[in-house]
Amino acid sequence: xxxxxxxxxLGEFGLIEHLTRNVELQNASSxxxxxxxxxxxxxxxxxTVVTTDLLLEGVHFDLMYTPLKHLGxxxxxxxxxxxxxxxxxxxxxxxSLGLSNRIxxxxxxxxxxxxxxxxxxxxxxxxxxxxxxSQKGFVISVTAxxxxxxxxxxxxxxxxxxxxxxxxxxxxAAYIGLLFLEREKKIFLESPGVQPDLEGExxxxxxxxKPEARKDIIDFFAEQEIQPTSMMDVSDGLxxxxxxxxxxxxxxxxxxxxxxxxxxxxxxxxxxxxxxPTTCALSGGEDYExxxxxxxxxxxxxxANANISVIGYMTEVGEGSTIITKGGGRHAITAQGWNPLK
Amino acid sequence: xxxxxxxxxLGEFGLIEHLTRNVELQNASSxxxxxxxxxxxxxxxxxTVVTTDLLLEGVHFDLMYTPLKHLGxxxxxxxxxxxxxxxxxxxxxxxSLGLSNRIxxxxxxxxxxxxxxxxxxxxxxxxxxxxxxSQKGFVISVTAxxxxxxxxxxxxxxxxxxxxxxxxxxxxAAYIGLLFLEREKKIFLESPGVQPDLEGExxxxxxxxKPEARKDIIDFFAEQEIQPTSMMDVSDGLxxxxxxxxxxxxxxxxxxxxxxxxxxxxxxxxxxxxxxPTTCALSGGEDYExxxxxxxxxxxxxxANANISVIGYMTEVGEGSTIITKGGGRHAITAQGWNPLK
Numbered sequence: 158x159x160x161x162x163x164x165x166x167l168g169e170f171g172l173i174e175h176l177t178r179n180v181e182l183q184n185a186s187s188x189x190x191x192x193x194x195x196x197x198x199x200x201x202x203x204x205t206v207v208t209t210d211l212l213l214e215g216v217h218f219d220l221m222y223t224p225l226k227h228l229g230x231x232x233x234x235x236x237x238x239x240x241x242x243x244x245x246x247x248x249x250x251x252x253s254l255g256l257s258n259r260i261x262x263x264x265x266x267x268x269x270x271x272x273x274x275x276x277x278x279x280x281x282x283x284x285x286x287x288x289x290x291s292q293k294g295f296v297i298s299v300t301a302x303x304x305x306x307x308x309x310x311x312x313x314x315x316x317x318x319x320x321x322x323x324x325x326x327x328x329x330a331a332y333i334g335l336l337f338l339e340r341e342k343k344i345f346l347e348s349p350g351v352q353p354d355l356e357g358e359x360x361x362x363x364x365x366x367k368p369e370a371r372k373d374i375i376d377f378f379a380e381q382e383i384q385p386t387s388m389m390d391v392s393d394g395l396x397x398x399x400x401x402x403x404x405x406x407x408x409x410x411x412x413x414x415x416x417x418x419x420x421x422x423x424x425x426x427x428x429x430x431x432x433x434p435t436t437c438a439l440s441g442g443e444d445y446e447x448x449x450x451x452x453x454x455x456x457x458x459x460x461a462n463a464n465i466s467v468i469g470y471m472t473e474v475g476e477g478s479t480i481i482t483k484g485g486g487r488h489a490i491t492a493q494g495w496n497p498l499k
Numbered sequence: 500x501x502x503x504x505x506x507x508x509l510g511e512f513g514l515i516e517h518l519t520r521n522v523e524l525q526n527a528s529s530x531x532x533x534x535x536x537x538x539x540x541x542x543x544x545x546x547t548v549v550t551t552d553l554l555l556e557g558v559h560f561d562l563m564y565t566p567l568k569h570l571g572x573x574x575x576x577x578x579x580x581x582x583x584x585x586x587x588x589x590x591x592x593x594x595s596l597g598l599s600n601r602i603x604x605x606x607x608x609x610x611x612x613x614x615x616x617x618x619x620x621x622x623x624x625x626x627x628x629x630x631x632x633s634q635k636g637f638v639i640s641v642t643a644x645x646x647x648x649x650x651x652x653x654x655x656x657x658x659x660x661x662x663x664x665x666x667x668x669x670x671x672a673a674y675i676g677l678l679f680l681e682r683e684k685k686i687f688l689e690s691p692g693v694q695p696d697l698e699g700e701x702x703x704x705x706x707x708x709k710p711e712a713r714k715d716i717i718d719f720f721a722e723q724e725i726q727p728t729s730m731m732d733v734s735d736g737l738x739x740x741x742x743x744x745x746x747x748x749x750x751x752x753x754x755x756x757x758x759x760x761x762x763x764x765x766x767x768x769x770x771x772x773x774x775x776p777t778t779c780a781l782s783g784g785e786d787y788e789x790x791x792x793x794x795x796x797x798x799x800x801x802x803a804n805a806n807i808s809v810i811g812y813m814t815e816v817g818e819g820s821t822i823i824t825k826g827g828g829r830h831a832i833t834a835q836g837w838n839p840l841k
Contacts, residue, residue: 170743188546189654192747194584194731195550195645197652200542204530207549208537208627209642211595215634242536253553253640285550292557298595298640300551303537310539312531389536401512405534 196284229271236301245305255296332441334365360422388449538626571613578643587647597638674783676707702764730791
């Protein structure tokens, strides 16, 4: 970047004006956006869904290898993913930022480019936020609001015995992408002259840095009149999420290792690190796929969608939560998902 | 505190369960609360208001003199105040926290005691959030959602020429409370044996540490069928907020210094610091009073409420924004409000 403008030179309101100068509201329900004490949303005849995520530098992202535009995009996506996981359609977001003096206005503009790209792609309006200084590190807090047809929202706790356990897309790629970026960071810190070698790893790195939310799956449910019996997004690894559905629905499950979808790119990349691709899918994180259960009656509809894999089924709680490995072994599923408090 | 439980021992989900074990939802519109990807809210026939605030340790609060229970209470209040400032009624909040390892579970429980006290007092439901680790400092992000009768929400930009400029309660106390606490902190750091001397300053210190939001004023508007023409809450000092209303409404104003409400306790306390109480009201912050304009037709109704002061009136934009001092001098109002980005 050739220019560097200090954010404090604009003041908070100058900054808000700068960042929101090109906002165009896309939803008729967005009655009032940025610039007042609060935004106003009209949700007549729909139910409102709200979710929030806090992303902290050094904990959730490393600015050394995260382009700010991608970070802005991803900050929105992780929240939209939670809205879709309720079988709802996101309509508005708010963004609060804590900015250290390391972040210039130009850098912040890049971040917002990503935010607006995500808003535009998913038809969501940015309607408010809060901007303040941070003594250390970049702090991002996003809240997303969505709407759902009355009583069509899908909880985690309502799976039924015998339901099919399904997941969208493929799993484990973001975790392998992280391993690559961490390796390249280490090499760079030791030998700053060496250029990063991410040749051939664009898929896994892309899945980490620029994830998408599964709007297409929610649209497919609506078109096909499928009402999932339970649903959540996969952000902390498949095992951890399956155990949430089992616990909250008071059920057990059977999961087939050979049904877990892993992309060929992820498989090859995992082998380079000499780790098992299945482990990445079970215990990695940040896939932002949808994990859900449907009635067996929906099997035909579900199996017609190439983006959905049936990976198991729900059982009585007494049967436990079991994975059947490729070799035919039976093991209890254990959560090794990311603990953000460690 | 006699016990200290590390938060990381519970894990994120154990922690959420612990913190929300006593939640009882108070609003019929809260269809689904904490524990899923998102909360679900039913707002049929109302418009939804949403606002968010980010509070960072060292920037917005100092744990050295801020009891955690008060901090929890205040974190909610600052958001509710923004909802009331829209002429709306808050119904739900979400809270996201970034926790450093300095915060024990017992400390966090104190914080939540304050959060729940505020929720209970204002009839608001805690419906979601996100909890994560922070490398440094305590991070608090609150989003509040409220409802308003269709098209009765009040913006900052719709004041009319000739309207009365009004403010609730009294101003400047929180700023003077801050001066006291900062003084006592300095003394304590220099001589740790000395006990803090806040004798007689409970009013100003209380206004800083445990502010309230002006629900009563919104209720009064509804009872009296008053529709303010513009409104915002006073968080950055009266001057700064008046200039927002003038700028956004494209008007000027006349403000009378002798009409600005300052509590007797604040006046006496300001004199101890040899500062002008009016300066505290104009340039201090964190009062969380409501600044609003009403039509002159509402003068009689407004003046019957002892908690409301008429402090001036709106003029053409060309006449500028003027304060008439007690001595009869005329000066342009300038904003010396807090810049959270400096």
